Amino acid sequence: MSMVAERWTLGAKLALTSVPFILAGLLMTGLTLWVSWQLDGGAAAVNEAGRLRMQAYRLAWSTVDVAAAPRRIELLKEVERSFVLLEHGDVDRPLFVPKGPDVQDRFLLAKAAWQDLRALHEPAGLYTSHARLDQATAELVLRIDRLVSAIEKHLARYTAIMHLLQIGLLMLGVIAALVLMMVGYRFVLEPVADLKHAVAALRGGDLTTRVQPTTSDELGALAVGFNEMAERLQASYADLEERVRRKTAELEDQRARLQALYDVSVLVARAGNLTELAAGFSRRVREVAHADASALRWADVGKAQFVMLAGDGLPTSMAEEEHCIRADECFCGHLTSAPDTRTIPIRGVPSERRSHCERAGWASIVAVPIRVQERLLGELNLFFHAEVSLSDADRAMLETICTHLASGMENLRLRALEREAAVAEERGFLARELHDSIAQSLAFLNIQAQLMRKAMARHDLPRISEVLAEIELGLHESHGDVRELLVHFRTRTNTEDIEPALQATLSKFEHQSGVPATLTVHGHGLPLASDVQVQALHIVQEALSNVRKHAAASHVWLDVWKQPQWRFEVRDDGVGFVYPGDGSPEPVDGDTHVGLHIMRERAERLCAALTLDSQPGRGTRLVLTLPPGQGSAAASSQGPTKGPAKGPPRVPPAPTQQA
DSSP states (O other): OOOOOOOOOOOHHHHHHHHHHHEEEEEHHHHHHHHHHHHHHHHHHHHHHHHHHHHHHHHHHTOTTTTTGHHHHHHHHHHHHHHHHHHOSSSSSSOOOOOHHHHHHHHHHHHHHHHHHHHHHGGGGGOHHHHHHHHHHHHHHHHHHHHHHHHHHHHHHHHHHHHHHHHHHHHHHHHHHHHHHHHHHHIIIHHHHHHHHHHHHTTTTOOOOOOOOOOSSHHHHHHHHHHHHHHHHHHHTHHHHHHHHHHHHHHHHHHHEEEHHHHHHHHHHOOOOOHHHHHHHHHHHHHHOSSEEHHHHHHHHEEEEEEEEESSSSOOHHHHHSEEEEESSSSOOSSSSSEEEEEEEEGGGGGGGGGGHHTTOEEEEEEEEEETTTTEEEEEEEEESSSSOOOOHHHHHHHHHHHHHHHHHHHHHHHHHHHHHHHHHHHHHHHHHHHIIIIIIHHHEEEEEEHHHHHHHHTOHHHHHHHHHHHHHHHHHHHHHHHHHHHHHHOOSSSSHHHHHHHHHHHHHHHHHHOOOOEESOOOOOOOOOHHHHHHHHHHHHHHIIIIIIOOOOOEEEEOOSSSSEEEEEEEEEEOOOOOOOSSOOOOOTTTHHHHHHHHHHEEEEEHHEEEEEOOOEEEEEEOOOOOOTTTHHHHOOOOOOOOOOOOOOOOOSSSSSS
C-alpha cells in the first residue's frame, strides 16, 4: 500500500492553519487597544478643556466680585496648570491633546489667547477696563470651544476606526472557524470515519478489511497499525480452533487436578481414622491418575519395612504377598535416599525384584514418597499395564496430593496424642480432687480409728462415744464429698468472694485438729473468678492438711492480701523442718510428696508463684502469689492471662497479734 510523500504531523498542520489567524487577531486586538487609548486620552482632554472654560469665567467674575478678588492669583495658577496638563499630558492617566495639525493649531491659538488674558490680570493691569477683560475672556472661551470641536472631530475618526477593527475581528473569527472546520474534517474527521467503518467491518467478521492511509501524520500511522492488526488477526484465525481445543484440554486438565486436590482435602479433613483415610485416598488417587491399581504403604523406619495400609485394584494374591515388604528389597520402597517421584519400567529392573508385578501384568510403576518436614511417612505406588511417562504437571499434582495426605496422617497422630494428653490431664485432675477431698477425710478417719483403739484399750466409754461421733461425722462428710465430686467436682466457692469459703475451711480445720486458726484479710480488691477460687482454695486446704498431719502446731494463721495483687499466706508455729530455703516447694519426705506436687501443679495452672519457707523449731510458711490482675472476674471474662508469672513480691513479716 502506498503512502503520500508528505511528512507533516497532525499537530503541525493544525498549527500552520491556526497561527496566521492568531497573529492577525493579536494585531487587530492591539490596534483596537491603541485606538481605545487614544479615545480615552482625547475624551479626558475634552473634559480638561471644558474645565478651562469654567476657570476663565471664574477668573472674569473675580474682577467684579470684591469677595472673590483674593482668589485671583490662585485661579490664574489653576488655569496655567490646566494648559500645562493639556500640552504635556498626564502620566497617571490617559490625557493628551491629539497630534492632528488642526487640533495643535487651535491649541496654540487658545494658549495665545490665554497669554493675552493673563497679561490683563497681572498686577500692572489691575486697573484695566472691564470691557477689555470681557473681550479677552470671550476670545479665550471662543478659542477653547474651537479646540474642543477639533478634538471631538479627531475622536470621531478614531471611533470609526475602532468600529472597523471590531468588525474585522468578528469576520476574522468567522473565517478562522470555517477554515479550522474544513481542516479538521479533511485531516481528522475523514480519517477517523474511515477507521470507524473499518473497525465496524472487522467486528462483523470481515478480516479482509483494510484502511487506505492518505496522510503520513498520526492518523496515517494509526491506519497502518490497524492494517497490521487486521493482518495478524487474519493470520491467527486460521489455527484459532486448534489452539482453542488445546487450551480447552489444558483447562480441563487443570480443573480435574483442582477437583482432585479439593476431593483429597475434603477426605483428609473428614477422615476419622487412618484406615478410612488410607482406603479413600488410594481409591481417589487411582481415579485421578487413571492408574490400573494403587497401593498406599506406611514406612516402619525402625524395622526397615513398608506395611500396606490400603490398596485399590490390586490382585488379591499380590495384596497378601506384599502386605509387608522389606525396605530396598523391592522398587516400591526406599528408606535410605527417600527419592522424589519415580517412574519405574518393570522390564528395566532385575528379574528377582519384579516377580509379583510380572504375574499381575504391570508394565510400569509410579512411586511417590509421602513426607512431612523431611520425615518419610510412607509411599504411594500407582500400577499401569502400559508404559507411562509423567508430565511436570502430573508429577506436581501427585506430590501435592501426597503432601495433603501426609498432613492428614500427621494431624491424626497429633489428635491421638491430644486425646492421650487430655485423658492423662483428666486423670491427674481426678487424682488431685480425690487427694483434696476423700484422701483428707480418710486420713482424719485413720486418726480417729487410732484414737478409738486407744480408748477401747483403756475401756474409756466416754472417749469411745466421742470418737464414734467424730467417725460418724467424718463418714458423713466423706459421703458428701463423694456426691459433690460426682455432681460438680467439689467446687465449694462463692461467686462473689472467697472469704466465706476460707472461713469455712478454717472452721473445719479447727474442728478436725483442735488447733485454733485465724483468718486476716488485708485491703480491698476485685473478687476472684470461680475457677481461680477453686484452685486457690484447694492449695490452702492442702497446706492446712499438712499442718494437721506434721506440724504439731498450737496456732495457724491464714493471711490474704488483695492489693496490689492477691496473695495467700499459711503460717504455723509448729516444729518445722530442715529446708534449703530456695523458695521452691520441693518434697521433704515421702508423706508430703503428693500434696506438695499437687499444690505446685495448681499454682502453675494459675501462672502463680508458690514459695515455701521452714526452719526447725520456727514453724512453716507457705505463700501463694497470683500475678497482678490474674484471676479476677473482670480479667477472666477476657480469657486467661498467658505467660509465666514474674514471681511474688517480698512477703511481709508475720503479724505478732491476731487481727
